Structure formats: C-alpha cells, structure tokens
Amino acid sequence: MTSMLLWTFATIIVTASLGVNFTIQTFVKMFGQSVEIYPSWLVECHYAYYWFSAVLLVLLDKFSADFLKRTYMQDLQWMVDKVLLAHIATVVPLRLLGIPWQIAYGGSFVLTVVAPVAFASWYYPRWLKKQETEVIGAASIADIAKGCETVQRFLDYFPAARLYVFDNKIKNNSAICLFQIRRKRHEREGLMEDILLQIPVDLKRLQPVEKDVKLSRYLFYEEDQRASAFHLPEPTLDDLQTFEAPPDEFSLDKIDSALYRHPSLTDVPLPIAARQVEYEVI
Numbered sequence: 001m002t003s004m005l006l007w008t009f010a011t012i013i014v015t016a017s018l019g020v021n022f023t024i025q026t027f028v029k030m031f032g033q034s035v036e037i038y039p040s041w042l043v044e045c046h047y048a049y050y051w052f053s054a055v056l057l058v059l060l061d062k063f064s065a066d067f068l069k070r071t072y073m074q075d076l077q078w079m080v081d082k083v084l085l086a087h088i089a090t091v092v093p094l095r096l097l098g099i100p101w102q103i104a105y106g107g108s109f110v111l112t113v114v115a116p117v118a119f120a121s122w123y124y125p126r127w128l129k130k131q132e133t134e135v136i137g138a139a140s141i142a143d144i145a146k147g148c149e150t151v152q153r154f155l156d157y158f159p160a161a162r163l164y165v166f167d168n169k170i171k172n173n174s175a176i177c178l179f180q181i182r183r184k185r186h187e188r189e190g191l192m193e194d195i196l197l198q199i200p201v202d203l204k205r206l207q208p209v210e211k212d213v214k215l216s217r218y219l220f221y222e223e224d225q226r227a228s229a230f231h232l233p234e235p236t237l238d239d240l241q242t243f244e245a246p247p248d249e250f251s252l253d254k255i256d257s258a259l260y261r262h263p264s265l266t267d268v269p270l271p272i273a274a275r276q277v278e279y280e281v282i
Contacts, residue, residue, distance in 0.1 A: 014049050044101070048091070051105060055113060056084055062117065076120050086112040131171035135203045138165035138280035144201050145177035148208040153237050154179060154197045154215075161197075164272060166279040174200035174209065180269045185219065187252055193219050194269050195235065195243060219247060219255045220265055227265040227273070228258035 021037045038046075059080045090112050094104035142163055145151055155161060161179040168175035178198050185191040198214045201207070215236065220229040232251055235242040247255075263273040272279050 010049070011053065014046050018043075018046050044095070048105075052084065052088060055087060055109065056080070059084065059113070059117070076124060079117060079120060083113045083116050086116075132169055134168050135170055135175070136168065136206070138168060138282055141165050141168050141175045141201050142177055142282045144206055145199050145208050148199055148210050148213070150210055150213045150237060151177075151179065151197065151199055151208070157237075157240055157243065158195070163282040164268070164279045165282055166272065166277050168201075168203065170203075172203060174202055176200055177208075178269060178271060182269075185247070187247060188256070190221055191219060191255065192222070192265075193217065193232075193247075194265075196269055196271070198271065217243070218270060219251065220262075220270070221255065221258075221260070222264065222266055223260055225264045225266075226260035227262040227270075228255065228260045229262055229265070229270055230255040230258050 021043070063077050063080060087108055090108040091104050094108065095101065142165055146155070158179070158181045161181050164178040164180065166176050166178070176198060177200075178196060181195040183193050183195075185193050194217070196214075196216045198216070200209045200212050202209055215234055217232040217235050218229050219232065220227050230251060232247055233242075262270065263276070265273055268279065
C-alpha cells in the first residue's frame with residue numbers, strides 16, 4: 001500500500017511538471033515565440049519515468065496472482081526489482097554516451113528484462129524437477145546410517161526396529177533415517193508408545209552426522225484417523241533402562257487430556273506424519 005501511494009504521488013508530480021512545461025511552451029508559441037523551459041535531458045527524465053513505470057507494471061502483471069497458477073513463478077518474484085534496476089542501470093550510461101534512445105531503451109529492455117525473465121521461466125521448473133530426484137537410494141542411505149556407533153547400539157537393543165528414510169533428494173542437505181519401535185502400553189486401553197532414533201546423513205559427504213542423533217519417546221492415542229500425542233522425557237543410550245521406564249501419572253494425565261490434533265500415526269511415526277513428507281520403509 002505504501003509503495004503504491006508513493007508511486008501515485010510521484011506520477012502526479014511528474015505529470016504536473018510536464019503539464020507546466022507544455023502549457024508554458026504552448027502559451028509562448030501563441031505569440032510567435034519559442035522557449036525551452038526544461039533542458040532536453042530533464043524532459044527525457046520525465047518520459048523515462050513513464051517508461052520504467054510501464055516496465056514495472058508489465059513485470060508485476062506477469063508475476064500476478066492469476067499467472068501464479070504456475071506455482072513456481074511465485075519463487076521468481078524476487079526478479080521484478082532486480083531486472084528493473086538492471087534495466088535502469090543500463091539505460092542511464094547508454095544515454096550519457098549518446099546512444100540513440102531507441103537502442104538504449106529498447107535494446108536494454110530486451111537484454112535486461114525480457115531475456116532474464118524468459119530464461120528463468122524456462123529453466124526454473126526444470127531445476128525444480130531436478131531437485132526432486134534422489135541423490136542416492138534409500139537402501140544406501142540406510143547402510144550409511146547403520147555405520148554410526150549410536151545407531152548400532154540402538155539396533156542391538158531393538159533389533160526389530162522399523163526404518164524409515166526420507167529427505168534423500170537433491171534439494172536437501174541431509175537425508176533422515178528414522179528408526180522406530182512401537183509397542184502397546186498397558187496403563188490405558190488403546191494407549192501406544194513410540195521410541196524413535198533419528199539420524200541425518202550428509203548428502204554431500206555421504207556420512208552419518210552422529211552429533212545430531214536424536215532420541216525421542218512419546219505416547220499416543222489413535223481415533224478417527226487423528227492422533228493425540230505426548231512426549232515423554234528423552235531416553236539415553238547411556239542408560240538403556242530409560243527405554244523401559246513406565247510413564248508416570250503426570251504423563252498419563254497429559255495424554256488422557258491431549259487433543260487429537262495430529263494426523264493419523266497408524267502407518268508412520270509422528271515426525272513423518274507431522275510433515276506429510278514422502279518416505280520409504282527399509
């Protein structure tokens with residue numbers, strides 16, 4: 001809103017200035033005289049304002065809401081300011097060097113506005129598609145993660161852990177391996193528990209990032225394709241008995257009163273369900 005008001009105010013000032021120049025020149029000519037109110041370079045500055053405003057309107061229209069049905073264009077909106085400034089920065093020195101205005105304005109428009117926008121419109125969707133391809137397969141990511149000592153200790157204690165792999169695409173810096181143990185709790189009817197070990201794998205070095213290993217444990221209920229969950233104190237591999245400690249009454253009261261605000265956890269653990277991310281089960 002502020003930028004629109006400033007643009008409207010500037011347009012009024014420039015139009016009024018040109019109007020004054022035209023009115024005085026016309027009035028003087030009625031008496032057979034000719035006078036130059038503004039020097040030619042200042043008149044051109046006035047008209048250049050209209051030209052650059054028109055270019056900006058064209059760019060804004062191209063990246064408008066209707067056009068954004070091609071959703072990738074929303075990511076390219078940053079180009080509007082950049083190409084406009086590049087256009088202005090090219091026109092000014094060309095005109096100072098005496099280049100004809102047709103070449104200075106028209107040529108610069110093609111090179112600094114049309115060409116970059118056309119190239120980005122062609123290249124960006126292809127780049128996005130490439131970002132969705134896997135760096136390496138999920139099975140290979142799992143093998144890398146299992147080389148981590150912490151993961152091996154977890155698997156020694158929970159050999160039946162289920163393994164999920166996700167984020168192993170070019171667009172991500174790290175893939176995630178998520179090891180899950182799910183078991184029923186007998187403290188409440190229908191109460192379930194998940195124990196998770198999550199470890200990232202650096203997709204450039206193809207190494208597990210052991211310092212970022214995360215252990216978690218939570219209780220949950222499932223009802224009508226929705227889930228309620230409550231996190232228990234974080235377990236530690238230094239004391240394996242922390243995995244077996246039953247939930248206290250406080251935790252049970254919390255999960256009993258928790259809202260069903262999570263997606264269904266029937267098929268996946270909470271981190272995957274919350275993100276709705278693509279995954280593979282190994």
